Amino acid sequence: MTTPNGVVESVVNVGTDLLADAVAEQAVPVTRVDWRPPMEHTEADLAIVAADPLRRSANERALDAMLKVTATLVDVVPASEALDLQPGQFLHAGPPITWDRASGPLRGALMGGAALEGLVDDPEKAAALFEAGTSVSLEPCHHRSAVGPMAGVVTPSMWMFVLEDPATGRRTYCSLNEGLGKVLRYGAYAPDVLHRLRWLGNVLGPLLQTAVRRVRDESGPVDVTGILTQMLQMGDEAHNRNRAGTLMLLRDLSPAMVTAGIDAGFSRSDVAESLRFIGGNDHFFLNLAMPACKLALDAARGVEGSTMVVAMARNGTDFGIQVAGTGDEWFTGPAQLADGLFLGEYGPDDANPDIGDSAITETAGIGGFAMATAPAIVRFVGGSVPDALATTRRMHEITLGENPRWSVPVLEFQGVPSGIDVTKVCRTGILPQINTGMAGRIAGVGQVGAGLVTPPAEIFPEALARLAQLTRSRA
Known part of the structure; x- marks a missing residue:
């Protein structure tokens, strides 16, 4: 911009910073626009999908x-009841x-799950069972309206949270959170891991069922979406930081755990141990945030016609994604190694590539997309506070809108970026940011760290190509 006298008042720079830096050195204000070319070989498909007459209204409906x-x-019930999961599944x-x-x-995790179900007497013997594949089967949690953190292994005897949308009656499910470190979801299967899982099944699950049903029947079910709204105001991002959410859940359930639990015959020591376990497990609420998302x-x-990632x-x-407009089809690429902080003496060579369904939180606009709500998260996953703020701002560039229910105080209560758009990812080259834990690459090790990761870039052009194909078929 120039004045009528031809004096330069400010400069807008698009793309590379070389010119911007030179102008700034001359004390001229510069507005930097972070422009990037589209992902390679996506131009034709982007043009086809952009011209789809269904796209705009379809995305509005999907986001709404x-x-x-x-x-x-x-409710809280065993997976055999919630998901009709049979022995060997x-x-x-x-x-x-x-x-x-x-x-x-x-x-x-599968080996430990087989031992938990009594299919083998030693987890080490389970490998042969899965290699034969005659009496066992594997299926994604997502295919049964469920989600599982990290390895996400669910067996028939595991207890599941049951979440429901009161307007439609639709339900989703997730197992109970075991805590951090050497736990089944990180691939550990030592005797203490199995002992904890049996306690979850014999004590905590039934006690939670009693409490959840008492609360539901007397005052209405726990509002998980409401807790998510509050915890984002209290320093959680609902993926790798769930401290406030866990404490609010404990607030809502603990009176019924005591009164209904004692009425139902649970011992005082069982109730006390359960309260202590939840209160000492900051990630307990994650297994409610995930099915809510x-x-x-x-x-x-x-x-x-919708290009929104679901x-x-x-x-x-x-690493796989599914898109609203392409049905149940998966678009997959190699899972990536996270960049972050490691526990003890572990390092990058000890970590397995990214794992888990917990990126459903980012898909819904929280987790890594809401890092600005939880600047303290950088102490757990790496980076800096400015990085956290910049990440949330950047995610708005690849999403369809905002969620007014889940807002970011430090960004003037702007809603979290919501509705990842395949076309925007391909057009900008910006990949979704995910906060994640890191599991050891060797079975039995458990957790080795936590960090930040993105999907493999190629899965978004693959999804875009499928969307373009569907667009052409409707023309």
Whole structure:
């Protein structure tokens, strides 16, 4: 911009910073526009999808459907009841995979799950069971309206949170959170891991069922979406930081855990141990945040012409996405190694590529997309506070809108970026940011760290190509 006298007042720079830096050195104000060319070989497909007459209204409907959903905690039941899971059937995180391609932590979790179910007397003997594949089966959690953190292994005897959208009656499910470190979801299967899982099944699950049902029947079910709203105002981002959410859940359930629990015959020591376990497990609420996000995103599935991502999930080998306008099809690429902080003496060579269904939180606009709500998260996953703020701002460039229910105080209560748009990712080259834990690459190790990761870039052009193909078929 110049004055009538030809004096330069400011400069707008698009793309490379070389010119901007030179102008700034001359004390001229510079507005920097972060422009990038589209992803390679996507120009033709972007043009086709952009011309689709269904796209705009379809994306509006998909985003609106997601934002309308509220999630309530209505029950806690075994997976055999919630998901009709039969002996020998195992669920796992991420897109479909077979034993021969399974990563170390997924194999470890499956081996531990087989021992938990009594299919083998020693987890080490389970490998032969899965190699034969005659009496066991593997299926993604997402295919049964469920989600699982990290390896995400679910067996029939595991207890599941049951979330429901009161407006539609639709339900989603997730197992109970075991805590951090050497736990099944990180691929550990030592005797203490199995002992904890049996306690979850024999004590905590039934006690939570008693409390959740008492609260539901007397005052209405726990409003999980409401807790998410509050915890984002209190320093959580609902993926790798859930401290406020866990404490609010404990606030809502603890009176009923005591009164209804004692009435139902649970010992005082069982109630005390359960309260102590939840209170000391900052990640306990994650297993409610995840199915709440899935419940919202599933409402957008099947919207013809929509380019909105409805699932991001990893099995430790593959990273997959699903899109509203392409049905249940998975678009997959190699899972990436996270960049972050390691526990103890562990380092990058000890970590497995990214794993888990927990990226459903980012898909819904929280987690890595809401890092600005939780600047303290950088102490757990790496980076800096300015990085956290910049990440949330950057994610707005690849999303369809904002969620007014979930806002970011430090950004003037702007809604979190919501509705990842395949076309915007391909047009800008900006990839979704995910906060994640890191599992050891060798079965049995457990957690080795936490950090930041993005999907493999090629899966978005693959999804775009499929959208373009569907657009052409409708023309």
